[in-house]
Amino acid sequence: MDDELLNNDANLGGDTLNNPLDPFPSSLDIDITSLQTDVVDITPEEPQEEHDFDATRKMCPTRHGCQGATDCDYCGGDYPG
Amino acid sequence: MTKGKNELCDEAIGLLVTYRCNLNCKYCYVHSKKPKEMTLEMAQSILEPFLMKQGGFLDIKFYGGETLMSFTLIKQLVEWVESKTWNRKYRFFGSTNGTLLNNEMKEWFMDHSKLVTMGLSFDGLPDVQLENRGSINIDIDYFISTWPQQTIQMTINTSSVNRMAEGIIYLLEKGAKVHPNVAFEEYEWEDKYILEYCKQLDILADYYSKHEKAPIIIQFEHKLEEYARSLDNHHPQVQVCGAGHGFHVYDVDGSKYPCHLLSPLVLETNQLNMVNKGEIEHAKDFADSKCANCPYTSSCPTCLGCNLIYRNDIRNRDLTHCKIMRAEVRAFIKKEVTRLKKKEVLDSFDAARIAAIRKIYDYEKCHSLL
Numbered sequence: 001m002d003d004e005l006l007n008n009d010a011n012l013g014g015d016t017l018n019n020p021l022d023p024f025p026s027s028l029d030i031d032i033t034s035l036q037t038d039v040v041d042i043t044p045e046e047p048q049e050e051h052d053f054d055a056t057r058k059m060c061p062t063r064h065g066c067q068g069a070t071d072c073d074y075c076g077g078d079y080p081g
Numbered sequence: 082m083t084k085g086k087n088e089l090c091d092e093a094i095g096l097l098v099t100y101r102c103n104l105n106c107k108y109c110y111v112h113s114k115k116p117k118e119m120t121l122e123m124a125q126s127i128l129e130p131f132l133m134k135q136g137g138f139l140d141i142k143f144y145g146g147e148t149l150m151s152f153t154l155i156k157q158l159v160e161w162v163e164s165k166t167w168n169r170k171y172r173f174f175g176s177t178n179g180t181l182l183n184n185e186m187k188e189w190f191m192d193h194s195k196l197v198t199m200g201l202s203f204d205g206l207p208d209v210q211l212e213n214r215g216s217i218n219i220d221i222d223y224f225i226s227t228w229p230q231q232t233i234q235m236t237i238n239t240s241s242v243n244r245m246a247e248g249i250i251y252l253l254e255k256g257a258k259v260h261p262n263v264a265f266e267e268y269e270w271e272d273k274y275i276l277e278y279c280k281q282l283d284i285l286a287d288y289y290s291k292h293e294k295a296p297i298i299i300q301f302e303h304k305l306e307e308y309a310r311s312l313d314n315h316h317p318q319v320q321v322c323g324a325g326h327g328f329h330v331y332d333v334d335g336s337k338y339p340c341h342l343l344s345p346l347v348l349e350t351n352q353l354n355m356v357n358k359g360e361i362e363h364a365k366d367f368a369d370s371k372c373a374n375c376p377y378t379s380s381c382p383t384c385l386g387c388n389l390i391y392r393n394d395i396r397n398r399d400l401t402h403c404k405i406m407r408a409e410v411r412a413f414i415k416k417e418v419t420r421l422k423k424k425e426v427l428d429s430f431d432a433a434r435i436a437a438i439r440k441i442y443d444y445e446k447c448h449s450l451l
Contacts, residue, residue: 022449023279024411031418032442035435038427044436045429046306 093140095330098151108264132167143175179219205248232260246284265387282412309437318368325361342386
């Protein structure tokens, strides 16, 4: 593991602009602008509250694989029932 | 909590049924698999007061070790619970590596599949599974057919990230729902692995554009509108899991801990002392100062247990999962732009999404991922 970084605060790096390796295509900018033009006359409306979910589906955004057993605010359970 | 949520899950507890495991997975956070088991009497004495309480659903989760090493206990406990009348509904869940599942177990689980769900951990492609976990002697199709709504837990680490997309697609094509997640480990990922993760997400986005009905993976589920709002009005950093607050795990001797990671299964004496002093239960501040301006904290994949284990502080979040999260948001934005461009008619929800995409894009453009 010599070539890996120790997982702690000491390795925090500052954000930098325009990193050539940064995998976020600037061409996307044009597409987003085009979409913005397409909806310029439409009043934005956000979907219902986040808890309006499909009851059979796991909706845990914490992504660490709790498998839906905990009663946290983010977990909708994932049981077939 | 909403009404819907209360109906789904009112209270959850975990039972650490065994410390033993028959595998030795590369990324496992349990380093000493002691021969400790929970007895049936102990499990009954823990469950009884919970089941006697009035309330909504009680979720009972089996933890290990490998839970199927305690199949006899699980079977006896479930049948004991079934044989009595209680004051609330309940259901059981266990995760398993699936390697010990035999015909007797298959038959029993089939008979109890509405009451007991077993979630399989399987790392995608069979050869990746073999390399990470050391065994491919698993009847994946049984899990998919018995519990079709249950996701297969697919763990990704640096040695398997270059085959992540292939592995996810392999499982999706078998008819499984997949929950891919990046292992929490002691060392941060180097940039080359983060870049590989980005590449794999692009492959998956392309797959989903051609297979629109395939069950979506969590990597492509993001509340962009919420993130965009957070840029204007930053959300406080709250606890992102139920450990110690609404959820507890009971050790083989009946002792209570905030979760299985924050228990003697994983922790050494010093850290265990912190937990025993109520470090989690009494904690009110879950903020990490380096995340003060992050728009994604409401969905941050941080793990209190791993923060304590690897950085000695439940608040000290790791950077790998931060980069992983941002890579996913970026991939999701690309996927959403592609989807929206294809639509013939855009509606008000689309307009809100496009506005959010613009804000998040501008934020990401000014903050390097690496």
